[in-house]
Amino acid sequence: MDNPIENRGFVFTKESLRKKFRWSEFLSEKIITGVAFLSITIIILIFFFVFKESLPIFQTRKKEVAKVEHVQKQEQYGGESDKGQTNSSGQEQYGVTTKDTMMIENQARGADTVVHGSDQATFKSLTGKQWLPVSDNPRYGLIPLFVGTLKITLIAMLFAAPIAILAALFSASFAPYWMREIIKPAIELLAGFPSVVIGFFALMVMASFFQNIFGYDGRLNAFVGGVAMAMAAIPIIFTITEDALTAVPRTYTEASLALGATRWQTALFVTLPAATPGIFAAILLGVGRVFGETMIALMATGNAALISVNPFESVRTLAATIGAEMAEVVFGDTHYNVLFLIGSLLFIFNFSLNALAEFYVKGKLVKRFQGKQS
Amino acid sequence: MSKQKKIAGGLFIGLTAFSAVLIIAVIVILLVVIIIGGKGTFSWEFLTSFPEDGMMKGGIFPAIYGTALLVLIMSVAAVPFGTITAIYLTEYAHEKSILAQTIRFAVRTLATVPSIIFGLFGLGFFIKFVGGGMDDAFLGGHLKWGQPNILWASLTMSLLTLPVVIVSVEEAIRTVPRELREASLALGATKWETIKRIVIPGSRSGIMTGTILAVSRGAGEVAPILFTGAAYYLATLPTSLSDQFMNLGYHIYIMATQSANVDQTLPIQFATTMVLLLLTFTLNLAAVIIRSRLRRKAK
Numbered sequence: 258m259d260n261p262i263e264n265r266g267f268v269f270t271k272e273s274l275r276k277k278f279r280w281s282e283f284l285s286e287k288i289i290t291g292v293a294f295l296s297i298t299i300i301i302l303i304f305f306f307v308f309k310e311s312l313p314i315f316q317t318r319k320k321e322v323a324k325v326e327h328v329q330k331q332e333q334y335g336g337e338s339d340k341g342q343t344n345s346s347g348q349e350q351y352g353v354t355t356k357d358t359m360m361i362e363n364q365a366r367g368a369d370t371v372v373h374g375s376d377q378a379t380f381k382s383l384t385g386k387q388w389l390p391v392s393d394n395p396r397y398g399l400i401p402l403f404v405g406t407l408k409i410t411l412i413a414m415l416f417a418a419p420i421a422i423l424a425a426l427f428s429a430s431f432a433p434y435w436m437r438e439i440i441k442p443a444i445e446l447l448a449g450f451p452s453v454v455i456g457f458f459a460l461m462v463m464a465s466f467f468q469n470i471f472g473y474d475g476r477l478n479a480f481v482g483g484v485a486m487a488m489a490a491i492p493i494i495f496t497i498t499e500d501a502l503t504a505v506p507r508t509y510t511e512a513s514l515a516l517g518a519t520r521w522q523t524a525l526f527v528t529l530p531a532a533t534p535g536i537f538a539a540i541l542l543g544v545g546r547v548f549g550e551t552m553i554a555l556m557a558t559g560n561a562a563l564i565s566v567n568p569f570e571s572v573r574t575l576a577a578t579i580g581a582e583m584a585e586v587v588f589g590d591t592h593y594n595v596l597f598l599i600g601s602l603l604f605i606f607n608f609s610l611n612a613l614a615e616f617y618v619k620g621k622l623v624k625r626f627q628g629k630q631s
Numbered sequence: 632m633s634k635q636k637k638i639a640g641g642l643f644i645g646l647t648a649f650s651a652v653l654i655i656a657v658i659v660i661l662l663v664v665i666i667i668g669g670k671g672t673f674s675w676e677f678l679t680s681f682p683e684d685g686m687m688k689g690g691i692f693p694a695i696y697g698t699a700l701l702v703l704i705m706s707v708a709a710v711p712f713g714t715i716t717a718i719y720l721t722e723y724a725h726e727k728s729i730l731a732q733t734i735r736f737a738v739r740t741l742a743t744v745p746s747i748i749f750g751l752f753g754l755g756f757f758i759k760f761v762g763g764g765m766d767d768a769f770l771g772g773h774l775k776w777g778q779p780n781i782l783w784a785s786l787t788m789s790l791l792t793l794p795v796v797i798v799s800v801e802e803a804i805r806t807v808p809r810e811l812r813e814a815s816l817a818l819g820a821t822k823w824e825t826i827k828r829i830v831i832p833g834s835r836s837g838i839m840t841g842t843i844l845a846v847s848r849g850a851g852e853v854a855p856i857l858f859t860g861a862a863y864y865l866a867t868l869p870t871s872l873s874d875q876f877m878n879l880g881y882h883i884y885i886m887a888t889q890s891a892n893v894d895q896t897l898p899i900q901f902a903t904t905m906v907l908l909l910l911t912f913t914l915n916l917a918a919v920i921i922r923s924r925l926r927r928k929a930k
Binding site: 279281282285286288289290292293294295296297299300302303306307309310419420421423424426427428430431432439440442443444445446447449450451452453454455456457458460461462488491495519520521522525542545546548549550551552555556576579580583584588596597600603604607608610611612615 | 640643647648657661739745746747749759826844
């Protein structure tokens with residue numbers, strides 16, 4: 258073709274300019290892409306394995322419908338007698354190490370009827386009002402655990418949401434630059450506090466402090482746990498709300514100020530409403546955090562599975578139940594399966610919250626800022 | 632504007648400021664109370680000696696050692712995989728592709744999964760499925776890997792800290808200027824060479840922040856290791872991957888809720904909590920500082 262290039266001793270042809278196949282390139286790209294799939298794989302595996310361990314409950318139910326009905330009746334007669342005795346404190350019954358439990362599991366597998374005959378984790382029993390997994394006549398009613406978890410979530414959010422949102426509004430709209438540079442990292446540091454430390458603080462300091470103020474009987478209760486959980490939820494709500502507030506276009510605030518509104522009016526009536534979807538997402542993720550929090554619940558709530566609306570009574574949350582009982586449980590037992598079922602429920606609930614925050618809220622936010630809102 | 636409205640405005644701003652101050656006050660109070668409670672017992676011996684008299688006296692050395700070992704193994708697993716995922720998301724994937732968005736969603740989901748679920752997963756997957764499978768395949772059913780140990784606990788923890796690493800590294804990679812990459816490619820370097828020589832060195836501080844944050848998170852979490860390897864008391868340090876271990880956070884939990892005499896060991900509990908709190912606090916502070924420098928550089 259053209260000569261000038263040829264004179265210098267090399268030729269660019271269509272062939273030579275084509276991207277060469279290199280093994281190193283090929284492999285690195287494939288390996289990196291493969292590793293990137295890991296996160297997706299982990300999510301799927303978590304769901305699969307946690308759910309898998311809870312499956313035997315449903316299988317037992319199908320096989321033993323007739324039998325279960327029978328046992329269910331028996332249970333009601335014997336139910337009253339041991340109501341008060343084993344209130345969440347019968348854990349000592351399982352003083353066995355894991356090695357032993359594995360053997361017991363194997364034995365239980367050999368004699369299938371032993372396990373199935375004495376346990377009844379049917380749907381009926383799961384919706385019962387008593388959580389007495391280690392009594393002679395075990396009952397796996399999840400209602401008290403749900404009530405406890407909802408109660409503590411409500412208390413925590415009543416504290417965390419207003420404080421975190423107002424603080425975020427202060428940081429985003431009113432605070433001078435230097436103050437923002439203190440508040441934001443400080444709250445990031447609070448996010449880094451281990452929950453066991455917050456739980457310890459609640460157990461040793463806050464519990465006595467609140468007891469002196471309110472003068473209730475039990476040191477550990479839903480209120481103490483809820484306030485401690487609020488400390489864990491505040492950083493999440495604050496950070497996401499702050500992001501949502503600062504993402505509100507400057508033109509909004511400038512237009513408002515130009516029309517004669519003051520700064521606080523602008524913040525309260527323009528910035529805050531514009532960021533509502535983001536704040537909603539923040540609250541959802543805060544709820545998720547409190548719902549699944551284990552260590553604070555274990556240490557500060559008293560862990561008695563009661564059904565009541567009194568905030569100063571002890572509660573037992575779903576996550577704390579798993580944390581407290583899984584170590585003592587017999588592998589493969591119905592109790593073990595029920596704990597995994599609770600885990601699956603927690604996982605599904607958290608996943609839904611996250612998905613809701615992600616898709617619904619994000620879509621809405623984008624549309625609103627692009628002026629496509631109808 | 633009327634006077635009333637002005638007062639209302641002042642009150643509103645005051646309320647928001649009060650909320651912000653309240654949060655910071657709580658942080659300071661927590662730090663101060665724990666430090667005052669723990670400072671009396673805290674000493675060099677406390678850090679370097681074993682518990683004595685059924686954990687009524689003595690130090691917390693095995694718990695510190697176990698925690699260090701846990702975060703070390705955890706980092707070895709989480710940091711490379713997290714970094715590679717971040718590289719994929721920034722360098723290879725198209726921002727809008729379904730795959731990249733799914734991975735991002737998975738990472739965010741992973742970050743919000745309750746830590747106790749990781750514990751359940753560790754038990755169901757690592758201990759029962761992988762460990763039990765290994766025992767059946769190689770040891771003829773002899774129980775060695777199919778029970779809680781430090782390897783499974785660390786791997787469980789690494790799943791929890793993976794998103795932390797991914798997010799920090801991704802943020803850092805984005806600060807590497809486009810021009811540098813283009814210059815490298817224009818000089819004839821391939822994509823992988825550019826990543827190896829330009830992108831990774833340029834985001835070293837982000838990888839470091841990610842590692843620090845992951846370590847701090849891993850050192851503080853207790854729920855995932857409750858039944859995947861943490862032990863109440865061990866007379867010897869773990870020497871193999873199939874040993875159980877003691878852990879600072881677990882030690883606090885056990886001492887505060889299940890020990891025989893909670894009041895008598897209160898000073899030890901406060902001192903242990905102080906050690907854990909200061910450890911995570913320092914790590915987080917370091918990460919915050921490195922990150923704010925990085926953000927300033929990005930601007």
